[in-house]
Amino acid sequence: MSRDLLRQDDVRSLVRDAYRATPPTEGAVAARLYADAELAGVPAIAREHALGVANHLRYADIRPGDVVLDLGCGAGIDSVLAALRTGPSGRVLALDFLPEMLELTQRAAEEAGLANVETVEAEMEAIPLADDGVDVVISNGSLNLSPRKARVLAECARVLRPGGRVWFADLTVRDEDLPPEILTHPATWAG
Ligand SMILES: C[S@@+](CC[C@H](N)C(=O)[O-])C[C@H]1O[C@@H](n2cnc3c(N)ncnc32)[C@H](O)[C@@H]1O
Numbered sequence: 001m002s003r004d005l006l007r008q009d010d011v012r013s014l015v016r017d018a019y020r021a022t023p024p025t026e027g028a029v030a031a032r033l034y035a036d037a038e039l040a041g042v043p044a045i046a047r048e049h050a051l052g053v054a055n056h057l058r059y060a061d062i063r064p065g066d067v068v069l070d071l072g073c074g075a076g077i078d079s080v081l082a083a084l085r086t087g088p089s090g091r092v093l094a095l096d097f098l099p100e101m102l103e104l105t106q107r108a109a110e111e112a113g114l115a116n117v118e119t120v121e122a123e124m125e126a127i128p129l130a131d132d133g134v135d136v137v138i139s140n141g142s143l144n145l146s147p148r149k150a151r152v153l154a155e156c157a158r159v160l161r162p163g164g165r166v167w168f169a170d171l172t173v174r175d176e177d178l179p180p181e182i183l184t185h186p187a188t189w190a191g
Contacts, residue, residue, distance in 0.1 A: 061136070062082055062138075069138070069159065070082060070138050073101065075104035082136075083116050094119050095122055096121070097123050097124075124146060132159070137159070137165075137166045
């Protein structure tokens, strides 16, 4: 949003509070976005807590051996799907700022029998990874939650190897379409 109406700290804490309190979607989001065949290898815990906005992985170029970074991984549905595609020679770094989400991702990876998913507790605005070590960045419904989107993109550029790939799915809104009282409502940011 180009109109700077909210304090960054307030946005960060309202997003944390919202996602900590989000109840399971009971598989409704997963069933809408992913085909049954795609979900076959995904444990119920990840399907039941899916909160994405699209199925960008269907189009993503993820190759065996890739290092994939999933920004705002939530309960890990895309991390699991990506890890199945990288195979054991690759790995997925599943990043989220909520330990509650990372615990779900960890459990999902274990239940899927995947040893190549590593959870990373961090903010996507300050990714604790070295430069040039990632082949693919994916993110589903998370970039839009950041009050510092340009900072997140700069971090992606830093951690990606030259020639790295990015697959984001997100919602956009033109801020001139909405009045300030809507733009500053916590539900607008979190939702
Ligand atoms: C809409 S959910 C999407 C979760 C997952 N990608 C999916 O498709 O189910 C957004 C996730 O991003 C995380 N998140 C939001 N802002 C973040 C930030 N600044 N840094 C790290 N994680 C963040 C939230 O904790 C939440 O798990």
